[in-house]
Amino acid sequence: MKSLTNRSKMVSNKKMTFLEKLYLPAILGGMVITFKHLFKKNNTLKYPEERKVFAPVYRGQHVLKRDEHGRENCTACGLCAVACPAEAITMIAGEREKGEEVLYREEKYAETYEINMLRCIFCGLCEEACPKEAIFLTDRLVEPQFEREDFIMGKDLLVEDVNNRIDISLRQLTGKRKEK
């Protein structure tokens, strides 16, 4: 029967020749191939010592930014918590007292601010929702913990240190903040 298309292939049921039945030539050929791999460069990254450089838009552990005077940007508006699809963010707002102007940028601030890193899906919607440029995702990894409670990170872990700022300048160049 003639086939309509010429895509069909004849099945080869060829008997192996004596040399093929001995397997030896094929095995020796295989051994040459593996031997060549002895001299190839390996691509292993020795993890704790060497780390992969993440892309600037990598979405890792969050940071709560301070402004240039060291005041917290966050005003506890709650937009990040609303935007969060995993409901990982909670906060309690507080009113700024007299004399606390060096600590908080505006009259309202977050007394507590918690992100549950086990709930978080690192989508970055909190970052997009934030009108005050207070929360950013960074290229840091969330450290492993032994207890589930330890993954609920409070302000002590999230707010950046004044003297040890976390660079997010490359992130600001991406996405919607580019035109600013």
Next chain:
Amino acid sequence: MDTGLFFEKLILVVLLFTISLVIAMYSTYLERKVAAWFQDRVGPDRAGIWGILQPLADGGKMFFKEDFTPVNADKWLFIIAPGIAMFVALITSSVIPWGPNIYAFGRDIQLQVANVDIGILFIMGFVSIGVYGIMIGGWSSNNKFSLFGAIRASSQMISYELAMGISVITIVLLSGSLALDDIVKAQHGINWFVFKQPVAFIIFFVCALAECNRAPFDLAECESELIGGYHTEYSSMKLGFFLFAEYTNMFISSAVIAVLFFGGYNFPGMDSFSGNWLALMCVAAFFIKILFFIFVFMWVRWTIPRFRYDQLMHLGWKKMIPIALINLLITALVIAFWEGWFN
């Protein structure tokens, strides 16, 4: 009995025991490293510099694992099986000549624990006892998969021992002696038997792979089908013994291959040395050959996928044995013509 001889042999036995164990230990490390190199990886490199302490860590781990015996297992057989495997693996090193005699303390020290006249038969005999370790281990575990593995191992060993034995006979024809010492002495310098008997060498090597249950003939313990085969139910140091016996077997097989086909401790240009220096260099040459063959064992393992069981049996009975027999016949005829028996 001569006390000097007693101490000389005692020291040799202890030394051999230690060397076998250390080489087996570091074969596990080397295996992982070689596998890594062949697969463009790094391999173990955390314990000590280049991961050199990895075998110690593995051994320590083995010791601290729970030593578990299944409820329905035959307890005594279950315990004795790894012992047999280990015993057989270690005892064969006693007849291998490790080097020419050394002159020390006014004595002529032989670097061979026992110069048995039937050396190669001794090795073949003990290696075939090795299957009891596997068989008893698989049987006493009272587990289907273990039994499958054990049966596979025993039928595989029976089918490959024949071809192995026949290829050894060709060597015995050439050397005219069963004693390993004489076989080595017959291959003085570079006069190695592999050049006269390449076919016998290939058959012996393939059979050695099968005897050691190494890939591509590791059907007895294939992880994917039989979840470890005969040692599925074993844990702790009992499992360690089985794994260790496998690597010791590999060491001994490499030594036997070197002795039978690659001149044992002989190396080209050995006539220009003499005395203890010669002996030391011979031992070094022998160990280099052994290490090379251990490497080849690993090389083969990380190159070829496992044979299917029927392929294994076909290869053993329908290819290896006929080829070995023809090779034996031709060798015998050539020797007969050479000696002038037909004149």
